[in-house]
Amino acid sequence: MSESALVDIAVGTELPELPIKITTSLVVGGALASRDFTPVHHDRDAAKAAGMPDVFMNILTTNALVSRYVTDWAGPGAVIQNVSIRLGTPNTPGDTMTFRGSVVEVGDDSATLEIKGSNAWGDHVTGRVRLALPL
Amino acid sequence: MSKVEERKSEFEAKLKTYVGLPDGPVTVGRDPVNETMIRHWCEAMGDTNPVYVDAAAALAHGFEGLVAPPTMLQAWILPGYEMHDRSTMQSENKQLELHSLFDAEGYTGVVATNTEQEYTRYLRPGEEVHAETHIESISEQKTTGLGVGYFIVTRTLFTNQEGDDLGWMTFRVLKFRPSQPAAAADAEAAPAKPSRIKSPRGFDNAWWWEGIDEGRLLIQACNDCGALRHPPRPVCGACHSSEWGSIEASGRGTVHSYTVLYHPPIPGYDLPLPVALVDLEEGTRVVANLKGVPPDEIEIGMPVQCRVEDADETMKLPFFHPAAD
Numbered sequence: 001m002s003e004s005a006l007v008d009i010a011v012g013t014e015l016p017e018l019p020i021k022i023t024t025s026l027v028v029g030g031a032l033a034s035r036d037f038t039p040v041h042h043d044r045d046a047a048k049a050a051g052m053p054d055v056f057m058n059i060l061t062t063n064a065l066v067s068r069y070v071t072d073w074a075g076p077g078a079v080i081q082n083v084s085i086r087l088g089t090p091n092t093p094g095d096t097m098t099f100r101g102s103v104v105e106v107g108d109d110s111a112t113l114e115i116k117g118s119n120a121w122g123d124h125v126t127g128r129v130r131l132a133l134p135l
Numbered sequence: 136m137s138k139v140e141e142r143k144s145e146f147e148a149k150l151k152t153y154v155g156l157p158d159g160p161v162t163v164g165r166d167p168v169n170e171t172m173i174r175h176w177c178e179a180m181g182d183t184n185p186v187y188v189d190a191a192a193a194l195a196h197g198f199e200g201l202v203a204p205p206t207m208l209q210a211w212i213l214p215g216y217e218m219h220d221r222s223t224m225q226s227e228n229k230q231l232e233l234h235s236l237f238d239a240e241g242y243t244g245v246v247a248t249n250t251e252q253e254y255t256r257y258l259r260p261g262e263e264v265h266a267e268t269h270i271e272s273i274s275e276q277k278t279t280g281l282g283v284g285y286f287i288v289t290r291t292l293f294t295n296q297e298g299d300d301l302g303w304m305t306f307r308v309l310k311f312r313p314s315q316p317a318a319a320a321d322a323e324a325a326p327a328k329p330s331r332i333k334s335p336r337g338f339d340n341a342w343w344w345e346g347i348d349e350g351r352l353l354i355q356a357c358n359d360c361g362a363l364r365h366p367p368r369p370v371c372g373a374c375h376s377s378e379w380g381s382i383e384a385s386g387r388g389t390v391h392s393y394t395v396l397y398h399p400p401i402p403g404y405d406l407p408l409p410v411a412l413v414d415l416e417e418g419t420r421v422v423a424n425l426k427g428v429p430p431d432e433i434e435i436g437m438p439v440q441c442r443v444e445d446a447d448e449t450m451k452l453p454f455f456h457p458a459a460d
Contacts, residue, residue, distance in 0.1 A: 026179070033172075033179035035213035043219075059250060063206040064180040076186045077196035080205045084251035 009111050009133070015073045015101035020065060022057065022119070024093040030061030057091035062125050066115060069099045070129050078131050081110060085127030095119045109133050137369045137377040139338045143276070146240055150233070150273050150285070158268035158289060159228045164211040168203050168262045176207055202257035208293060208302060209252070211264035229270060230289060237310040242284055249307040255300050263296040271305065284311025329402035330447045340367040346381070350443040352453050353381040354419050365419040386441030387458065388413040391420060395430040403447070409433055413441075413455055427456040 020026075031041035039046035041058045048054075063083055071078050091097055101115035110130050117125040166172060170188070177187050182204060185192035190201045203211075234245065258264070274286040287308050293301040334344045343366075346353035355367045359376035370377050393411040400406055409425040411433070423441070425433060438458035446452040 020181075026181075029179035033176045034207070034210040035215045036210075037216050037218040039219050059247060060206065060210055061180065063250070063252070064176065064182065064204065067204060067206040068180055068182040068184070071182075071184050075196075076184050076192060079257065080254060082251065082253045083206060084249070086249050087247055 009103055009106055011103055011106055013103040015069070015099075015113070015115070018069050018072065018099040020097050020099070020117075022091045022093055022095045022097055024055060027055050027057050027061070027091070027093060030064065031058045034058060034060035034064070036060055052090065052092070054092045054094075057124075059087065062087070062091070062117070065097075065099070065117070066125065066127070066129060069101065069115065069117075070113060070131065073101075074131060080129060081132055082130040083127065084129075085125050087125060088123040089119060089121035091119055091124050095121075097124050104128070107133070139369055142338065147276075149236065153229060153233050153270050154273055156229050156270050158230045158270060162212045162266045162268075164264035164266075165215065166211070168211060168258045168260050168264065170201065170260055172210075173201075173203050173207065173260075176204060176210065180204075198257065200259060202259060205254040205257055206252065208254065208258070208264070209291075209304060211258075212266040212293075230268075230287075233270065233273075233287065234310060237285070241312045242310045244281060244284065244311040244313045245308055246281065246311070247306065247308050248286070250304065252302060252304045254302040256302075258295075258301060262301075264301065265294045265296070267292050267294075277309075279309060279311060281309065282311040282314035284309050330449055331403040331452075333450065334452075339369050342381070343367045346383075347443055347451050347453060350451065352384040352386055352421070352441050352443065354384050354415070354417055356380050356382050363417055363419045365421055382417070384415050384417055384441070386415075386453075388415040388421075388439055388441070388455070390414075390425075390433065390435055390437045390439060390455075392435060393425065393433050395433075411439070411455055413439055421453070423453045423455050425456075426454045 028042045031037070036058045038058065040050050040052065041055055044055055047056060063085065066083055066085065067080055070080060097117045097119045099115060099117045101113050103111055104114045105112035110133055113129045113131070115125075115127060115129060116123055173187050177183070184204075186196050186198055186202055187204050188201065193199075193201045237243075268289050268291040271288045271290040273288075276283060276285060287310060289306045291304045291306070293303060295301055334347070336344050343353055343355070354363050354365055356363050356379060357371035357374060357376055358378035358380050360371060360374040362371055362373040363382070364372060371379065391412045391414045393409055396404075396408040396410065397406055407430050409428070409430050411423060411425045413421055413423065415421060425439070439455040440458045441453050441455055443451050443453050
């Protein structure tokens with residue numbers, strides 16, 4: 001399907017690490033681009049009133065970054081079928097979230113990756129992404 | 136069944152009536168899938184995949200044309216700016232109603248724990264996104280690191296204007312009773328001097344602290360055999376009855392035992408701090424701070440009198456003073 005589909009999709013293959021700097025601009029820009037105007041994602045006072053040190057990343061941005069991480073590796077022709085994530089520590093400005101991932105399952109027409117995005121507090125996101133094959 | 140269990144099973148029965156209900160009417164995305172919103176998304180997310188912004192690249196990679204990033208699925212149906220003020224959002228939203236039910240029962244915390252999205256196919260510009268959400272399940276009561284609570288799972292089905300299946304999403308949140316009072320919220324407004332630890336009020340003992348709020352030292356009394364007990368608990372140790380009431384103590388008692396805290400310092404407490412176990416004249420014992428007597432003059436057996444006083448600006452507590460004889 002894709003000419004740049006030269007990734008190795010054997011079980012155990014590891015994706016390259018991707019560090020993402022968490023900035024106020026990314027948190028707010030991601031929230032607004034995803035139409036999520038919940039105040040804790042753009043208003044520091046509201047975030048503090050909710051017991052958080054600062055604005056924090058919304059789930060849609062987390063999902064977007066997961067998808068970006070996977071297709072950066074798999075190539076533009078990759079088709080994501082399923083993203084299933086567990087949410088952990090919040091992403092707040094000043095932190096860096098580093099993605100790691102590996103191939104855990106390869107079937108006839110799909111492959112499953114396990115991914116993890118960790119920041120200074122622990123795992124922000126852990127989960128699985130299923131891609132259509134062939135890539 | 137004890138009062139606590141009765142209340143819990145009534146609450147859980149009420150919760151069950153929400154399982155399977157639609158969250159509200161079908162939501163229709165305000166804007167059809169469009170290149171502008173896709174590009175704004177890709178810019179903010181740092182996603183440089185050309186199939187989202189360049190039709191030729193999309194064709195070259197096997198798509199029928201430019202496609203939307205799959206994880207944008209939910210973004211198409213969010214209401215946008217009005218979300219900044221919940222009070223202005225008009226909703227016949229069952230999920231919010233359910234959350235209020237939890238709030239009223241003390242399960243005020245909420246945290247999203249999991250989400251899963253399945254994409255039947257990628258969306259193309261011009262498609263209208265429709266979404267229908269149901270409350271799929273509510274768990275048994277669970278004990279978690281955040282506190283005791285319940286997991287609520289909702290499932291949203293996505294279709295387009297033709298009724299074509301686009302995918303689905305599940306969302307799992309925990310509604311919990313915070314195990315730590317949300318002190319952080321008041322952090323900035325906190326007085327220079329920290330307050331004392333707040334009284335721990337639960338189902339079984341809140342009534343006792345409410346008595347203190349009113350300046351009364353109460354003792355729990357069994358309705359069946361009359362035995363007194365303290366600290367408050369649901370079942371009589373003498374006859375196992377769960378029916379109970381209370382009497383008001385005179386506040387007269389004697390020091391049964393005591394200790395004096397010199398170290399370590401604890402925010403909100405002045406040291407040295409004498410803590411006494413007092414035999415009330417009614418027969419039960421109560422732990423409280425002793426006031427008005429130097430630590431080296433406290434004696435076991437000394438007569439004391441309870442006075443309910445302001446511990447700080449926010450809370451009353453019982454304190455014992457040497458009885459004026």
